[in-house]
Amino acid sequence: xxxxxxxxIRENGTVFSVFKMKSQQVGGWTTDMxxxxxxxxxxxIAAPRFTGTYAECTRFIxxxxxxxxxxxxxxx
Numbered sequence: 001x002x003x004x005x006x007x008x009i010r011e012n013g014t015v016f017s018v019f020k021m022k023s024q025q026v027g028g029w030t031t032d033m034x035x036x037x038x039x040x041x042x043x044x045i046a047a048p049r050f051t052g053t054y055a056e057c058t059r060f061i062x063x064x065x066x067x068x069x070x071x072x073x074x075x076x
């Protein structure tokens with residue numbers, strides 16, 4: 001993955017919402033990009049960027065030039 005613009009989708013009943021993910025460096029050296037490791041998370045105060053069906057949410061993420069990532073750290 002080479003995109004630091006990542007978003008995830010959360011389900012609330014029949015409605016889906018898109019949230020922006022933030023990165024946090026958790027390992028590696030600051031001066032060595034290859035060794036850097038990041039953890040991705042949704043901020044506790046984050047508000048949904050978009051709400052709709054799952055398909056609409058995936059199209060929104062794509063239109064924003066972001067990559068979809070599950071909240072478990074597995075890119076999809």
